[in-house]
Amino acid sequence: MSSHHIVKENQEPALIVESVTDLDTEYIGQLLEWSPTVFTNDYTIDFFLADDIKVDVVFTNQSNLYTQEQIKRIPVQQGFITDALQYLVENHYKAVNIICNEIPDIVFAFCKQINIVLFIAGKRYVFVECEYKKWKQKGDKIFVREDRLKSLFGIQKIARNIFITEQDGFIHLAFNTAEFVWIGEEI
Template sequence: MSSHHIIRENQEPALIVASYEALDEEYIGQLLEWSPTVIANDDTVDFFLAADIKVDVVFSTKERAYQQEQVRNFPIKKGFIADALDYLIQHNHKAVNIVCDMSDDILASYSGLINIVVLSHGIRYVYILHRYEKWKEAGARIFVPENLLKSLVGIKHINRNEFITEQDGFIYLEFNSDEYVCIGEEI
């Protein structure tokens, strides 16, 4: 007996790649396994084309023809990531993985409209409202703005905005903000 997965359009998180160097190629390969909508820019489109990876949308500063068929090209208006997020929201995407050099302050403003995960140089960032609960192994590093913490369980402070899990088990964070809070964890 075989199992079949039915993928509905926009069911899998889309993939925005602002910097292919921000994440290991093997990890990018894992993100591409379910054939997400792939959005690139002038800096990353050639990486995908050279690897024969299908690109769906390119936000660019110039009009350009691509060897792949059906690549949609749009001019950059607000900024690459903001324009890409606007596109995904307009096309009813519910989630996106963003590979970039660092978490962008603008992302918190989009977090109520689309589920955002940022992957950058060994850290996975998520945007959380009110509280965060997750099982983590002992010694895992967590990055969170300490001025937004109301309470915490299972982690201890080691540096500014950096914490470490004390033992295997669930950690609990509660925030003193009604805004989305960016939390980073090592991957």
């Protein structure tokens, strides 16, 4: 894109950061490249403030003073990720990247309302319905709950819920449920 690219409000995926230890700082930098709306909590805000990275919203029940004055404070009610997702849906965001340390069950309740991508311990998870098709290189690992698979093409099982691509090309997964299914890949 050219340097004249104008980003409309809520067009870029927002960024919810529950854990800063689960993704290296270089990848966090890539997620921050397009200046997303950044959501933190009491445990992750210091990471951003220490590097002078703009924080838009902090979910907190504390009355701390922050070096950035424009930070919007929202009280935690149901939990950080739940409250942040609810805020995004209410404010018409279309997508969000979440850095966390496990797949929160609550994300499944929001998958129909907002596109969610999770980053956990060097893996990227997407949520899909019905089927999944993607071009992958031979030897790439795919993480998916095998009890959700109806059929698969282009991958073989190497461990519980872990598969490997057999060759360069498209893989295809079909699911035995109408619910959203997570699919992970190494980053």
